[in-house]
Amino acid sequence: MKPEVDYSLYLVTDSTEAILGNRDLISVVEQALQGGVTIVQYRDKTSDTGVLIRIARALHEKCKQYSIPLIINDRVDVALAVGCEGVHLGQDDMSVTDARNILGPSKIIGATVSSVEEARIAVERGADYLGIGTLYATNTKKNTKDIIGIAGTRKILESLSHPTSSAAAKQIKTVCIGGINATNIQRILYQLHYSPFSSPSPPTIKPISGAAIVSAIIASSTPKHASSLLRSLITTSTTHPTFLPSNFSPSPSLPSPQTLLNATLTLHKTNPLTHNMTNLVVQNLAANVALNIGASPIMSTNGTEARDLAALHGALVVNMGTSTPEALTQYKLAIEAYNAVGGPVILDPVGAGATAARKDALRFLLGVGYFTVIKGNESEILEVARASHIPIPIPIPSSSSTTTPSPSSSPEQPQPQQQRGVDSTHTLTHPSKLSLVKTLASTLRCTILMTGPTDILSNGTTTLSIKNGHEYLGRVTGTGCTLGTTISAYLAAAAAASSTSSSSSPNDSHGPESKDEVKNIGVLEAALASVLHFEIAAEDAAASLDVKGAGSFVPAFLDALAAYREGVVEGRLGEEWLRG
Ligand code: 3NM
Ligand code: MG
Numbered sequence: 001m002k003p004e005v006d007y008s009l010y011l012v013t014d015s016t017e018a019i020l021g022n023r024d025l026i027s028v029v030e031q032a033l034q035g036g037v038t039i040v041q042y043r044d045k046t047s048d049t050g051v052l053i054r055i056a057r058a059l060h061e062k063c064k065q066y067s068i069p070l071i072i073n074d075r076v077d078v079a080l081a082v083g084c085e086g087v088h089l090g091q092d093d094m095s096v097t098d099a100r101n102i103l104g105p106s107k108i109i110g111a112t113v114s115s116v117e118e119a120r121i122a123v124e125r126g127a128d129y130l131g132i133g134t135l136y137a138t139n140t141k142k143n144t145k146d147i148i149g150i151a152g153t154r155k156i157l158e159s160l161s162h163p164t165s166s167a168a169a170k171q172i173k174t175v176c177i178g179g180i181n182a183t184n185i186q187r188i189l190y191q192l193h194y195s196p197f198s199s200p201s202p203p204t205i206k207p208i209s210g211a212a213i214v215s216a217i218i219a220s221s222t223p224k225h226a227s228s229l230l231r232s233l234i235t236t237s238t239t240h241p242t243f244l245p246s247n248f249s250p251s252p253s254l255p256s257p258q259t260l261l262n263a264t265l266t267l268h269k270t271n272p273l274t275h276n277m278t279n280l281v282v283q284n285l286a287a288n289v290a291l292n293i294g295a296s297p298i299m300s301t302n303g304t305e306a307r308d309l310a311a312l313h314g315a316l317v318v319n320m321g322t323s324t325p326e327a328l329t330q331y332k333l334a335i336e337a338y339n340a341v342g343g344p345v346i347l348d349p350v351g352a353g354a355t356a357a358r359k360d361a362l363r364f365l366l367g368v369g370y371f372t373v374i375k376g377n378e379s380e381i382l383e384v385a386r387a388s389h390i391p392i393p394i395p396i397p398s399s400s401s402t403t404t405p406s407p408s409s410s411p412e413q414p415q416p417q418q419q420r421g422v423d424s425t426h427t428l429t430h431p432s433k434l435s436l437v438k439t440l441a442s443t444l445r446c447t448i449l450m451t452g453p454t455d456i457l458s459n460g461t462t463t464l465s466i467k468n469g470h471e472y473l474g475r476v477t478g479t480g481c482t483l484g485t486t487i488s489a490y491l492a493a494a495a496a497a498s499s500t501s502s503s504s505s506p507n508d509s510h511g512p513e514s515k516d517e518v519k520n521i522g523v524l525e526a527a528l529a530s531v532l533h534f535e536i537a538a539e540d541a542a543a544s545l546d547v548k549g550a551g552s553f554v555p556a557f558l559d560a561l562a563a564y565r566e567g568v569v570e571g572r573l574g575e576e577w578l579r580g
Contacts, residue, residue: 002106005069006038007129007210008194008234009227010175011217012073013059014140015044019219026058028223033066035227037217038210041088041110043073056082069108076102086110088131091118091145096125112177114146116159123166129173131212132156135188136179136367140214144178150191151389151443154205157192161206173209179367181216182226183336185233186241187370191445195238210234243339243370245495245523254462255525257569263490263521263529264566268294272492273314274485277301277331279321279350282478285554286317289482292562293533295489303333310337313499315372315492317484321350323361335369344372344491344523348484352376352383363387366444372491373527374440375449375484378428384448385440393436395427430454430465438463447523449487451480455531459524466528468535468573470542472557475550483534490530494521536572537561 011032015025029040042059044052056072060082063070069085072078074093079086086108087099099109110129111122119130132153134144146152153176160169180188189195192208213230220226236242274295276286283299290297298309306316316338318331338345352362366387374384385392428436433456441448442460450456455466473479498521521529540563541547541556 002108002128003069005108005129005173007173007175009036009038009231010041010210010212011037011039011227012041012043012177012212012214014214014218015047019140019215021219025055026062028218029059030062031222031224032217032227033062033068035217035224035229036231037068037227039069039071041071041073041212043088043214045074049075049078052078053081056084060084071108071110079103079107086128088112096122096127100126113156114148114152116156119156119159120169123160123169123172126168127172129175129209130156132174132176132208133212134178135176136184138179138215141178147178149389150188153192153208154443157205157208161204170206174206175210175212176208177212180211180213182229182233183339184367184369185211185230186237187243187339189234189237190241190244190370191443194234195241242342245342245344245372245491246499254464255528259521259525260529260532260569261566263494263526264533264564266497266521267490267493267529268566270493270496271296272489272496273298273309273312274317274488274492275300275306275309275314275334276317276319276485276488277303277327277334278317278319278348278481278485279478281321282319282481285476285478286482286485288558289561290485290489292558293486293489293564294562295485295492297485301327301330303330303337306334306337307340310334310341310343313343313492313496315344315346315488315495317346317348317488318365318371319348319350319481319484320352320358320361320365321348321481323358328361328364331365332368335365335371339369342495344488344495345369346484346488346491347371347374348481349374349376349380349384350481352380353386359383359387371444371446372523373447373449373487374444375451375487377451377480378433381437381440381448381450382428385436388440388443390436390440390443393428393432434458434463434465447527449527449531451483455535457524457527457531459522462524464528466531466535468532468539470535470538472542472547472550472553473535473538476554476557479538483531486534487527487530490526490533491523494523494526497521532569532573533561533564536568537564539572540564 013025014020040063042056056078060070071086071088072084073088076087076094076099088110089096089099090112096109096111108128110131111127112131113119113122122130134147135153137147193205194208217223217226272295274290274297276299278286287297287299316334335345349362352358362383382392433450437448437450437456438458438460441458447459457464537560538557541553541560544556547553547556
């Protein structure tokens with residue numbers, strides 16, 4: 001019988017100058033063992049066989065002292081010579097079948113897989129675990145076959161737990177690999193359902209068994225500390241990952257009017273901080289919108305301030321409208337600071353598909369941290385879906401388009417339409433939009449808002465259409481960006497209320513009726529309440545007698561945002577908003 005192996009923190013070694021430097025591998029691995037790695041793979045693509053065996057033997061001695069299994073990359077002969085616990089095989093190495101015949105049933109055999117098909121074959125041939133990658137691009141291994149991201153990894157996990165899959169597929173262990181470190185490990189494990197807590201609904205995918213890591217441990221100057229930090233991040237991700245706001249828990253059903261009312265009451269009571277890292281065009285309007293909805297704005301693009309600001313229980317808006325390379329560095333610092341304390345973070349991928357630089361910026365940001373809400377128009381959300389490796393629905397040919405689609409283009413993956421500026425091109429049917437937004441939300445395990453004449457909001461479980469708003473919003477630059485600011489204020493208020501509701505004074509008569517109702521303002525409810533506040537205020541402003549066009553609309557809109565009161569949604573909801 002093979003002993004039960006803990007795959008949760010899987011160390012893969014690297015002996016290269018770039019990663020190990022001139023340090024001694026045995027000593028670095030020993031420090032990692034002290035820090036709490038749960039399994040070790042000796043991976044050395046260049047040393048001679050004699051050297052491999054000598055080092056493997058020394059590593060095996062150390063691992064045995066900590067009762068940790070040692071696996072050898074590629075070299076079945078080396079594993080046999082030192083008598084360690086198993087081997088790990090890449091797609092170009094010996095087949096799992098041949099290795100099993102040589103090593104027998106008691107040794108651990110792992111296989112690298114990048115696709116559903118490779119996973120199916122490795123399972124069929126009797127692998128014990130799968131190394132699924134490459135998750136994110138990494139300097140450690142340049143010649144990786146495919147960057148599959150969270151979506152590609154989930155697709156493999158989904159296939160393993162599919163009702164028609166074999167018992168072996170359902171039982172096999174899995175680790176993800178590529179670009180994992182202390183800043184992203186909790187978010188990655190959350191998106192791959194490592195933790196047994198699985199709201200909004202039981203996962204349809206097999207939860208990942210662990211994370212495989214090279215440079216975040218081996219290249220660290222303090223491998224023991226790096227390992228123990230990663231280990232504690234893995235442990236806490238089974239209860240409540242740090243980056244999740246306290247009110248993350250998504251509602252299982254449609255938000256009630258009472259919850260929406262409470263969300264606005266809570267906003268007015270809290271006067272939350274909204275920290276905007278936004279583009280040059282909307283700085284002023286966004287700050288005015290924040291003030292008039294009852295929030296406190298700070299417009300700071302300096303990432304080094306973010307840690308102090310994150311401590312004030314506000315929310316962060318990252319608006320990619322002016323994302324220079326320098327700005328991206330600042331966004332990263334800020335996202336990490338808010339994720340570290342569970343502060344809500346809103347991503348507004350402005351013009352994400354317009355240029356190569358923006359596409360890269362979006363991919364960079366999606367790898368940096370967790371976004372509580374991602375909000376954008378149709379083109380922008382489509383680009384987020386592409387960056388997340390999610391299949392894109394077939395667009396309806398735009399009637400104004402003068403180009404005919406090339407007959408050779410695949411119907412499954414249509415060529416992305418070139419986005420011009422930050423305008424949105426409407427190409428998808430409503431049902432396709434609903435399904436895209438829902439799939440994206442459940443894949444990234446966050447809340448997605450696709451804005452348009454009908455807005456679509458989903459947390460992966462509940463999907464809503466919202467028909468409120470006014471066409472003037474489309475004729476004033478930056479209104480979409482200021483919706484991001486509005487969402488951030490509602491999220492910050494709801495998160496603050498839920499984290500203090502257990503300690504709030506019982507005879508406080510001004511707040512929402514009960515603590516439970518405050519707790520019910522989840523991310524979806526807060527986002528919906530903010531969209532309604534914003535769009536109903538736009539309707540009110542447009543209806544004002546003084547408003548003659550987009551110019552006079554702006555001041556009336558600020559007034560209407562300030563005049564908006566809780567409860568006003570009664571009778572004002574666009575007819576479709578509940579239908580999803
Ligand atoms: N295999 P780091 S990626 C060894 O995709 C290895 O199969 C990969 O290194 C695969 O943790 C990789 O430093 C390197 O990003 C991972
Ligand atoms: Mg190999």
